[in-house]
Amino acid sequence: AQSVTQLGSHVSVSEGALVLLRCNYSSSVPPYLFWYVQYPNQGLQLLLKYTSAATLVKGINGFEAEFKKSETSFHLTKPSAHMSDAAEYFCAVSPYFGNEKLTFGTGTRLTIIP
């Protein structure tokens, strides 16, 4: 069975500061991992995905995530926060390539302090 844990349901950072959103997964097979973002009144948008190629994955809007098998983590980072990054972020896992059923974490709401 797959599971995802997102540490911190709310994270606040100052504009220009580092953004770090944590995600740990549990999987009995090599996982495929995703980060989605939901802006207010919008649908979920794919930020980036890990599919067993490079362990450091770059996504849209300057975000990146590093797959660390030894730590079962897939933390999301951005060097410098922007006001437009305020949103809710979801980490998700899928067990097989081609099986698109996703298991999500509980989400982290990111607030940017001016």
Next chain:
Amino acid sequence: EAGVTQFPSHSVIEKGQTVTLRCDPISGHDNLYWYRRVMGKEIKFLLHFVKESKQDESGMPNNRFLAERTGGTYSTLKVQPAELEDSGVYFCASSQAVWGYTFGSGTRLTVV
């Protein structure tokens, strides 16, 4: 290209009533998914259509929920009768290629 459209965007109904949510996927997308997020919890998979066939409905909570996909195009999710615990945001997504999910904006359902 038009995105995934869900309506209504909000619905408030009384316990015991029936509600039907609709999802219009991106034209040509064979795969259609329903997910639900109950307040403060994770987004959970409900079911997956390939064209008009149910590929996986393991996430459907009980038999009060009925999903259909007419002619492999739009899909409806009916809740009958609605209970308080059915409140949440219902997301639809469609895809054609693997990992090509596009999510709709969701329907916020409130059962009072």
